[in-house]
Amino acid sequence: MLTQDTIVALATPSGAGAIAVIRVSGKDAIGIASSVFRSVHEKELSEQKTHTIHLGHIVDETKTYDQVLVSIFKNPHSYTGEDVVEISCHGSPYIQQQIIQLFLRKGCRMANAGEFTLRAFLNGKLDLSQAEAVADLIASDNEASHQIAMQQMRGGFSNEIQKLREELMNFASLIELELDFSEEDVEFADRTQFKELLDRIENVLKRLIDSFAVGNVIKNGIPVAIVGEPNVGKSTLLNALLNEERAIVSDIAGTTRDTIEDEIAIGGIGFRFIDTAGIRDTKDVVESIGIQKTFEKIEQAQVVVYLVDSSELKMESPSVPTRDIPALPAGRSPERGELSLILMEIQKIKNKYPQKPLIVVANKVDQLSKEKLQKLEKNLLVILNASEKSDHLLLSAKTGQGVDKLQEHLLSLVNTGALRNNETIVTNTRHYDALLKALEEVRKVQEGLAMGISGDLLAIDIRQALYHFGEITGEITSDDLLGNIFANFCIGK
Ligand SMILES: Nc1nc2c(c(=O)[nH]1)N(C=O)[C@@H](CNc1ccc(C(=O)N[C@@H](CCC(=O)O)C(=O)O)cc1)CN2
Ligand SMILES: Nc1nc2c(ncn2[C@@H]2O[C@H](COP(=O)(O)OP(=O)(O)OP(=O)(O)O)[C@@H](O)[C@H]2O)c(=O)[nH]1
Ligand SMILES: [Mg+2]
Numbered sequence: 001m002l003t004q005d006t007i008v009a010l011a012t013p014s015g016a017g018a019i020a021v022i023r024v025s026g027k028d029a030i031g032i033a034s035s036v037f038r039s040v041h042e043k044e045l046s047e048q049k050t051h052t053i054h055l056g057h058i059v060d061e062t063k064t065y066d067q068v069l070v071s072i073f074k075n076p077h078s079y080t081g082e083d084v085v086e087i088s089c090h091g092s093p094y095i096q097q098q099i100i101q102l103f104l105r106k107g108c109r110m111a112n113a114g115e116f117t118l119r120a121f122l123n124g125k126l127d128l129s130q131a132e133a134v135a136d137l138i139a140s141d142n143e144a145s146h147q148i149a150m151q152q153m154r155g156g157f158s159n160e161i162q163k164l165r166e167e168l169m170n171f172a173s174l175i176e177l178e179l180d181f182s183e184e185d186v187e188f189a190d191r192t193q194f195k196e197l198l199d200r201i202e203n204v205l206k207r208l209i210d211s212f213a214v215g216n217v218i219k220n221g222i223p224v225a226i227v228g229e230p231n232v233g234k235s236t237l238l239n240a241l242l243n244e245e246r247a248i249v250s251d252i253a254g255t256t257r258d259t260i261e262d263e264i265a266i267g268g269i270g271f272r273f274i275d276t277a278g279i280r281d282t283k284d285v286v287e288s289i290g291i292q293k294t295f296e297k298i299e300q301a302q303v304v305v306y307l308v309d310s311s312e313l314k315m316e317s318p319s320v321p322t323r324d325i326p327a328l329p330a331g332r333s334p335e336r337g338e339l340s341l342i343l344m345e346i347q348k349i350k351n352k353y354p355q356k357p358l359i360v361v362a363n364k365v366d367q368l369s370k371e372k373l374q375k376l377e378k379n380l381l382v383i384l385n386a387s388e389k390s391d392h393l394l395l396s397a398k399t400g401q402g403v404d405k406l407q408e409h410l411l412s413l414v415n416t417g418a419l420r421n422n423e424t425i426v427t428n429t430r431h432y433d434a435l436l437k438a439l440e441e442v443r444k445v446q447e448g449l450a451m452g453i454s455g456d457l458l459a460i461d462i463r464q465a466l467y468h469f470g471e472i473t474g475e476i477t478s479d480d481l482l483g484n485i486f487a488n489f490c491i492g493k
Helices: 029-036 093-105 115-122 128-139 143-153 156-180 191-220 234-242 285-300 339-352 370-385 403-413 429-451 455-473 479-487
Strands: 007-010 019-025 037-039 052-059 064-073 084-090 222-228 260-266 269-275 303-309 358-363 391-394
Touching: 007 093, 007 115, 019 029, 019 093, 019 115, 029 037, 029 084, 029 093, 037 064, 064 093, 084 093, 115 128, 115 479, 128 143, 128 156, 128 455, 128 479, 143 156, 143 191, 143 269, 156 191, 156 455, 191 222, 191 269, 191 429, 222 234, 222 285, 234 260, 234 269, 234 303, 234 358, 234 403, 260 403, 303 339, 303 403, 339 358, 339 370, 358 370, 358 403, 370 391, 391 403, 429 455
Parallel strands: 222 269, 222 303, 303 358, 358 391
Antiparallel strands: 007 019, 019 084, 037 052, 052 064, 064 084, 260 269
């Protein structure tokens, strides 16, 4: 399907650069380009072969705009499947805009977000999941997300779905054929083979669905909440992890009022660190809103780093029984830095999120003497004994000592097994939803088969499952869906 309009857009980022690329696609792309291009060798653009590059100038009746290189792609041999011309001009925003406006005057229209890739999809150059991967690829900022997007763009995921879809389609046809012979009670579809196929499909779907947990985390970065009392050094730790003065640090307790988040890759995996407002009882309204938000962030986080100020830690009570919170003398509430208070806070988090990995980190160890450091190690073991799920580390956010250990530890928590095995990982919510629905339908077919229901009913559920497979690759789409997907692309893609 070739669309009527010829579209133009800047393919490179806006702003100044060494070179900028303007992309034109559609049936008049070459004709329009040739009307404003003067080749240094007086070549006629429309007579040039596909995939060739030509040096010349962009001109109109009044002036010369720039010296450029023009690349020609002839349909169907282009990214969009249409005639495509790319103009590589000098990267001044003024030149870029002048040339784009010239093409608009000559009859092009400004491309919508994602319209080049939409056309590639409509012309069968990419399926829908591959087109979506193009957007993921552009957004990828670490090795893991890049690898997944690349695999999906090459068609790894679609191929897997496509194969299952075809096999299922064959059975659907056979069963539907039986319906035509219903008088004669024939069986074209071998029920044992069919059951085997359904079991296989069920397993693949389950694996893909399970992979979404990993995929989602890799795509968006693993959220790690940094929490603890005020002034223990949470913001300093955030800055140390990001290697950037991202958050304000001060010796005033209650400096961070709102949460601050930023992402960085560790060992090829994206982590999103969330610096939070220090937890304490406060009458300050703004601060307490911040603290409330801290608890929301703990909820959303996959890992919690609980930071303790070891220079303030009161270590008089090391003989705490393994699992219990130490009892306080009657009538006295615990003070800041007191082990029992810290244990209580940690226990609260653990009770609320028993599954969430919690790392207790003792900060400011640069301020401790050797003896105090040893005492601290012992006390931390007490803290840790409160649960098997947590771990502990000693570090100094200020000097950076031990921060690498924390990074290594975070990395060790991530299940990257699937990544290493080169398995298909689902990262897209739309695909995930379709897979869940497909699995539901496949299970209905399995049940129906087990109960020996009639072929016509079986066929309905099979068609339903096929429908959801088709949603992923784009055999089944709606304008709304396409609009939604491509609106999230950038212009020029
Ligand atoms: N300059 C430029 N760089 C780019 C792109 C582009 O459109 N232009 N791409 C856009 O995102 C990516 C590359 N993707 C592309 C995919 C297919 C074709 C293409 O011409 N395909 C033809 C011919 C293949 C062949 O030579 O055999 C075809 O499919 O028939 C071009 C670019 C990244 N780099
Ligand atoms: N000596 C030493 N000082 C540190 C270390 N980490 C942080 N500090 C200091 O501790 C003070 C508090 O640090 P912040 O990072 O602002 O603490 P915070 O936990 O974010 O505090 P709130 O935002 O108020 O909850 C600052 O004066 C830091 O310079 C460390 O490892 N060693
Ligand atoms: Mg802070």
